[in-house]
Amino acid sequence: MSGLPKTGGRKKIQMKKIESGRERAVTLTKRHNGLFKKAHELATLCGVQIAVICFSLSGKPLSFGSPNVPFIINKFLNTNQVEQQPNDSITRFINSYHESELQVLNRKLDELKEELAKETKKGQILQERLRDSLGCNNYEEYIKSLGVEELKELKYKLEELKRNAECELDDISGGSTSANGDHEADLSKIGAPKDYLKM
Incomplete structure:
Protein backbone atom coordinates (compact mmCIF):
# COMPACT_ATOMS: atom_id res chain seq x y z
CA MET A 1 0.00 0.00 0.00
CA SER A 2 1.60 3.22 -1.18
CA GLY A 3 -0.23 5.39 1.37
CA LEU A 4 1.61 3.89 4.37
CA PRO A 5 4.78 5.62 5.62
CA LYS A 6 8.01 3.80 4.93
CA THR A 7 9.94 2.63 7.96
CA GLY A 8 13.70 2.81 8.12
CA GLY A 9 14.23 -0.84 9.05
CA ARG A 10 17.72 -2.24 9.46
CA LYS A 11 20.24 -0.53 7.27
CA LYS A 12 23.09 -2.46 5.72
CA ILE A 13 26.41 -1.15 7.02
CA GLN A 14 28.90 -0.34 4.31
CA MET A 15 32.08 -2.38 4.78
CA LYS A 16 34.69 0.34 5.06
CA LYS A 17 36.74 1.84 7.87
CA ILE A 18 34.66 3.99 10.22
CA GLU A 19 35.99 7.54 10.12
CA SER A 20 35.00 8.57 13.67
CA GLY A 135 4.40 19.67 25.08
CA CYS A 136 8.10 19.72 26.05
CA ASN A 137 10.96 17.25 26.40
CA ASN A 138 11.43 17.88 30.14
CA TYR A 139 9.99 19.76 33.14
CA GLU A 140 12.55 22.57 32.92
CA GLU A 141 11.50 23.39 29.36
CA TYR A 142 7.86 23.35 30.49
CA ILE A 143 8.55 25.86 33.31
CA LYS A 144 10.43 28.18 30.94
CA SER A 145 7.53 28.11 28.48
CA LEU A 146 4.98 29.36 31.06
CA GLY A 147 3.87 32.97 31.38
CA VAL A 148 3.58 34.92 34.65
CA GLU A 149 -0.10 34.07 35.24
CA GLU A 150 0.51 30.38 34.47
CA LEU A 151 3.42 30.33 36.92
CA LYS A 152 1.23 31.90 39.63
CA GLU A 153 -1.44 29.29 39.02
CA LEU A 154 1.14 26.49 39.15
CA LYS A 155 2.55 27.92 42.41
CA TYR A 156 -0.96 28.04 43.93
CA LYS A 157 -1.62 24.41 42.94
CA LEU A 158 1.72 23.28 44.43
CA GLU A 159 1.00 25.10 47.70
CA GLU A 160 -2.47 23.53 47.82
CA LEU A 161 -0.93 20.12 47.18
CA LYS A 162 1.56 20.74 50.00
CA ARG A 163 -1.26 21.70 52.41
CA ASN A 164 -3.25 18.60 51.51
CA ALA A 165 -0.17 16.43 52.02
CA GLU A 166 0.45 17.98 55.47
CA CYS A 167 -3.19 17.37 56.47
CA GLU A 168 -2.95 13.74 55.38
CA LEU A 169 0.32 13.40 57.29
CA ASP A 170 -1.37 14.79 60.43
CA ASP A 171 -4.24 12.34 60.03
CA ILE A 172 -1.82 9.43 59.67
CA SER A 173 0.62 10.38 62.45
CA GLY A 174 -1.92 11.93 64.84
CA GLY A 175 0.62 14.68 65.58
CA SER A 176 0.00 18.42 65.76
CA THR A 177 1.11 21.03 63.25
CA SER A 178 2.41 24.45 64.26
CA ALA A 179 1.43 27.71 62.59
CA ASN A 180 4.43 27.64 60.26
CA GLY A 181 3.65 24.10 59.13
CA ASP A 182 6.37 22.34 61.20
CA HIS A 183 5.35 19.18 62.98
CA GLU A 184 5.71 19.25 66.76
CA ALA A 185 6.12 16.10 68.81
CA ASP A 186 4.54 15.73 72.28
CA LEU A 187 7.82 15.70 74.23
CA SER A 188 6.11 15.03 77.56
CA LYS A 189 5.29 11.53 76.36
CA ILE A 190 8.95 10.68 75.82
CA GLY A 191 10.22 12.01 79.15
CA ALA A 192 11.87 15.21 77.94
CA PRO A 193 13.28 17.61 80.61
CA LYS A 194 10.74 20.16 81.94
CA ASP A 195 13.05 23.07 81.16
CA TYR A 196 13.11 21.97 77.54
CA LEU A 197 9.33 21.75 77.43
CA LYS A 198 9.07 25.43 78.53
CA MET A 199 11.22 26.63 75.63
Whole structure:
Protein backbone atom coordinates (compact mmCIF):
# COMPACT_ATOMS: atom_id res chain seq x y z
CA MET A 1 0.00 0.00 0.00
CA SER A 2 1.60 3.22 -1.18
CA GLY A 3 -0.23 5.39 1.37
CA LEU A 4 1.61 3.89 4.37
CA PRO A 5 4.78 5.62 5.62
CA LYS A 6 8.01 3.80 4.93
CA THR A 7 9.94 2.63 7.96
CA GLY A 8 13.70 2.81 8.12
CA GLY A 9 14.23 -0.84 9.05
CA ARG A 10 17.72 -2.24 9.46
CA LYS A 11 20.24 -0.53 7.27
CA LYS A 12 23.09 -2.46 5.72
CA ILE A 13 26.41 -1.15 7.02
CA GLN A 14 28.90 -0.34 4.31
CA MET A 15 32.08 -2.38 4.78
CA LYS A 16 34.69 0.34 5.06
CA LYS A 17 36.74 1.84 7.87
CA ILE A 18 34.66 3.99 10.22
CA GLU A 19 35.99 7.54 10.12
CA SER A 20 35.00 8.57 13.67
CA GLY A 21 37.40 7.26 16.31
CA ARG A 22 34.65 7.17 18.94
CA GLU A 23 32.31 5.20 16.67
CA ARG A 24 35.14 2.79 15.84
CA ALA A 25 35.74 2.14 19.56
CA VAL A 26 32.02 1.55 20.23
CA THR A 27 31.71 -0.77 17.23
CA LEU A 28 34.82 -2.73 18.30
CA THR A 29 33.43 -3.20 21.81
CA LYS A 30 30.08 -4.47 20.52
CA ARG A 31 31.49 -6.64 17.75
CA HIS A 32 34.33 -8.28 19.72
CA ASN A 33 31.93 -9.32 22.50
CA GLY A 34 29.66 -10.92 19.92
CA LEU A 35 32.63 -12.56 18.17
CA PHE A 36 33.93 -14.08 21.42
CA LYS A 37 30.47 -15.34 22.30
CA LYS A 38 30.14 -17.04 18.91
CA ALA A 39 33.60 -18.58 19.29
CA HIS A 40 32.62 -19.99 22.67
CA GLU A 41 29.39 -21.42 21.24
CA LEU A 42 31.33 -23.00 18.37
CA ALA A 43 33.83 -24.56 20.79
CA THR A 44 31.05 -25.89 23.03
CA LEU A 45 28.68 -27.17 20.34
CA CYS A 46 31.29 -28.69 18.02
CA GLY A 47 34.01 -29.59 20.54
CA VAL A 48 36.65 -27.69 18.56
CA GLN A 49 39.68 -25.85 19.83
CA ILE A 50 39.59 -22.20 18.89
CA ALA A 51 41.39 -18.92 19.57
CA VAL A 52 40.47 -15.34 18.64
CA ILE A 53 42.97 -12.51 19.20
CA CYS A 54 42.66 -8.83 18.38
CA PHE A 55 44.05 -5.54 19.66
CA SER A 56 41.98 -2.52 20.66
CA LEU A 57 42.58 0.92 19.18
CA SER A 58 44.76 1.71 22.21
CA GLY A 59 46.82 -1.46 21.68
CA LYS A 60 45.20 -3.50 24.47
CA PRO A 61 45.08 -7.23 23.57
CA LEU A 62 41.64 -8.86 23.55
CA SER A 63 41.45 -12.65 23.30
CA PHE A 64 39.34 -15.75 23.74
CA GLY A 65 40.57 -19.35 23.61
CA SER A 66 39.22 -22.82 24.22
CA PRO A 67 40.85 -24.51 26.09
CA ASN A 68 43.12 -21.43 26.20
CA VAL A 69 44.96 -19.08 23.84
CA PRO A 70 48.59 -20.19 24.57
CA PHE A 71 47.70 -23.84 23.93
CA ILE A 72 46.02 -23.01 20.60
CA ILE A 73 49.00 -20.86 19.52
CA ASN A 74 51.49 -23.60 20.44
CA LYS A 75 49.43 -26.18 18.57
CA PHE A 76 49.19 -23.90 15.52
CA LEU A 77 52.93 -23.27 15.50
CA ASN A 78 53.76 -26.96 16.03
CA THR A 79 51.24 -28.64 13.74
CA ASN A 80 53.69 -31.46 12.86
CA GLN A 81 54.31 -32.35 16.51
CA VAL A 82 52.22 -34.66 18.63
CA GLU A 83 49.38 -32.84 20.33
CA GLN A 84 50.49 -31.85 23.80
CA GLN A 85 47.15 -31.03 25.37
CA PRO A 86 47.38 -31.74 29.12
CA ASN A 87 45.43 -34.84 30.11
CA ASP A 88 45.76 -34.76 33.87
CA SER A 89 42.49 -34.55 35.79
CA ILE A 90 43.34 -31.29 37.57
CA THR A 91 43.91 -29.39 34.32
CA ARG A 92 40.76 -30.86 32.79
CA PHE A 93 38.81 -29.81 35.89
CA ILE A 94 40.20 -26.25 35.73
CA ASN A 95 39.38 -25.94 32.02
CA SER A 96 35.89 -27.29 32.60
CA TYR A 97 35.38 -24.86 35.50
CA HIS A 98 36.54 -21.91 33.39
CA GLU A 99 34.17 -22.86 30.57
CA SER A 100 31.21 -23.23 32.93
CA GLU A 101 32.03 -19.87 34.54
CA LEU A 102 32.21 -18.28 31.10
CA GLN A 103 28.80 -19.71 30.25
CA VAL A 104 27.36 -18.26 33.46
CA LEU A 105 28.91 -14.86 32.73
CA ASN A 106 27.56 -14.94 29.17
CA ARG A 107 24.07 -15.71 30.48
CA LYS A 108 24.32 -12.85 32.99
CA LEU A 109 25.53 -10.53 30.22
CA ASP A 110 22.54 -11.49 28.08
CA GLU A 111 20.18 -10.89 31.02
CA LEU A 112 21.73 -7.48 31.68
CA LYS A 113 21.40 -6.57 28.01
CA GLU A 114 17.70 -7.53 28.12
CA GLU A 115 17.17 -5.46 31.28
CA LEU A 116 18.97 -2.50 29.71
CA ALA A 117 16.79 -2.78 26.60
CA LYS A 118 13.63 -2.87 28.78
CA GLU A 119 14.72 0.16 30.84
CA THR A 120 15.66 2.05 27.67
CA LYS A 121 12.20 1.30 26.26
CA LYS A 122 10.56 2.49 29.51
CA GLY A 123 12.58 5.71 29.35
CA GLN A 124 11.47 6.31 25.77
CA ILE A 125 7.81 5.72 26.70
CA LEU A 126 8.07 8.12 29.68
CA GLN A 127 9.75 10.73 27.49
CA GLU A 128 6.94 10.44 24.93
CA ARG A 129 4.29 10.74 27.65
CA LEU A 130 6.03 13.78 29.11
CA ARG A 131 6.21 15.35 25.66
CA ASP A 132 2.52 14.59 25.04
CA SER A 133 1.31 15.94 28.40
CA LEU A 134 3.56 19.01 28.71
CA GLY A 135 4.40 19.67 25.08
CA CYS A 136 8.10 19.72 26.05
CA ASN A 137 10.96 17.25 26.40
CA ASN A 138 11.43 17.88 30.14
CA TYR A 139 9.99 19.76 33.14
CA GLU A 140 12.55 22.57 32.92
CA GLU A 141 11.50 23.39 29.36
CA TYR A 142 7.86 23.35 30.49
CA ILE A 143 8.55 25.86 33.31
CA LYS A 144 10.43 28.18 30.94
CA SER A 145 7.53 28.11 28.48
CA LEU A 146 4.98 29.36 31.06
CA GLY A 147 3.87 32.97 31.38
CA VAL A 148 3.58 34.92 34.65
CA GLU A 149 -0.10 34.07 35.24
CA GLU A 150 0.51 30.38 34.47
CA LEU A 151 3.42 30.33 36.92
CA LYS A 152 1.23 31.90 39.63
CA GLU A 153 -1.44 29.29 39.02
CA LEU A 154 1.14 26.49 39.15
CA LYS A 155 2.55 27.92 42.41
CA TYR A 156 -0.96 28.04 43.93
CA LYS A 157 -1.62 24.41 42.94
CA LEU A 158 1.72 23.28 44.43
CA GLU A 159 1.00 25.10 47.70
CA GLU A 160 -2.47 23.53 47.82
CA LEU A 161 -0.93 20.12 47.18
CA LYS A 162 1.56 20.74 50.00
CA ARG A 163 -1.26 21.70 52.41
CA ASN A 164 -3.25 18.60 51.51
CA ALA A 165 -0.17 16.43 52.02
CA GLU A 166 0.45 17.98 55.47
CA CYS A 167 -3.19 17.37 56.47
CA GLU A 168 -2.95 13.74 55.38
CA LEU A 169 0.32 13.40 57.29
CA ASP A 170 -1.37 14.79 60.43
CA ASP A 171 -4.24 12.34 60.03
CA ILE A 172 -1.82 9.43 59.67
CA SER A 173 0.62 10.38 62.45
CA GLY A 174 -1.92 11.93 64.84
CA GLY A 175 0.62 14.68 65.58
CA SER A 176 0.00 18.42 65.76
CA THR A 177 1.11 21.03 63.25
CA SER A 178 2.41 24.45 64.26
CA ALA A 179 1.43 27.71 62.59
CA ASN A 180 4.43 27.64 60.26
CA GLY A 181 3.65 24.10 59.13
CA ASP A 182 6.37 22.34 61.20
CA HIS A 183 5.35 19.18 62.98
CA GLU A 184 5.71 19.25 66.76
CA ALA A 185 6.12 16.10 68.81
CA ASP A 186 4.54 15.73 72.28
CA LEU A 187 7.82 15.70 74.23
CA SER A 188 6.11 15.03 77.56
CA LYS A 189 5.29 11.53 76.36
CA ILE A 190 8.95 10.68 75.82
CA GLY A 191 10.22 12.01 79.15
CA ALA A 192 11.87 15.21 77.94
CA PRO A 193 13.28 17.61 80.61
CA LYS A 194 10.74 20.16 81.94
CA ASP A 195 13.05 23.07 81.16
CA TYR A 196 13.11 21.97 77.54
CA LEU A 197 9.33 21.75 77.43
CA LYS A 198 9.07 25.43 78.53
CA MET A 199 11.22 26.63 75.63
